[in-house]
């Protein structure tokens with residue numbers, strides 16, 4: 419099949435998010451100027467570069483009370499946030515924090531989660547998450563939108579500090595079998611990492627062969 423994205427796809431559901439999958443989930447803690455905590459998951463999330471590390475978040479739609487979602491508003495207001503990594507074990511808590519609630523709601527309480535102090539930014543990190551990336555705001559970019567009441571925005575942040583729980587490190591490497599990060603598929607579906615294999619790039623394989631000779 420082929421469809422132009424300006425036309426209807428003809429399927430039961432829009433397949434786009436099932437195709438671009440799995441997507442990592444940035445579980446973002448932020449704070450407004452008055453110190454009200456906020457926590458919400460975003461699967462339009464990824465790493466964009468690694469030296470220095472930068473991340474991207476995609477916001478679609480608005481808050482039910484009008485204006486941007488709390489996460490976007492808070493980050494633009496205070497310039498700081500934390501991207502916590504969601505794992506299989508804490509999937510239900512993550513899901514609980516995705517509820518569109520009143521602006522003043524502290525979603526740490528909705529998910530029964532521990533707010534631990536961060537080292538370099540004011541918003542706290544999620545204690546139950548084994549990896550927390552402390553971030554500083556870089557910029558927001560407006561994206562095209564087919565619905566003027568449903569704006570799309572992309573936010574870039576620089577990661578300034580990373581907490582990693584020592585329990586998921588084996589021989590100096592992040593051990594994916596202990597980490598089990600959760601990722602978003604299409605529809606209502608998720609996956610988590612249970613299977614890992616390695617591939618050497620062609621130039622690395624050649625180097626390896628030369629070293630063995």
Ligand SMILES: Cc1cc2nc3c(=O)[nH]c(=O)nc-3n(C[C@H](O)[C@H](O)[C@H](O)COP(=O)(O)O)c2cc1C
Pocket residue numbers: 443456457458459460461462463476477478479481486487488489490512513515516517518519602
């Ligand atoms: C797994 C998951 C991924 C989500 N990804 C996004 C996303 O990438 N962008 C977005 O705007 N909303 C996303 N949402 C919905 C937001 O989490 C939801 O609108 C939330 O209420 C926003 O909270 P806030 O207003 O406190 O920022 C996602 C929800 C779930 C459960």
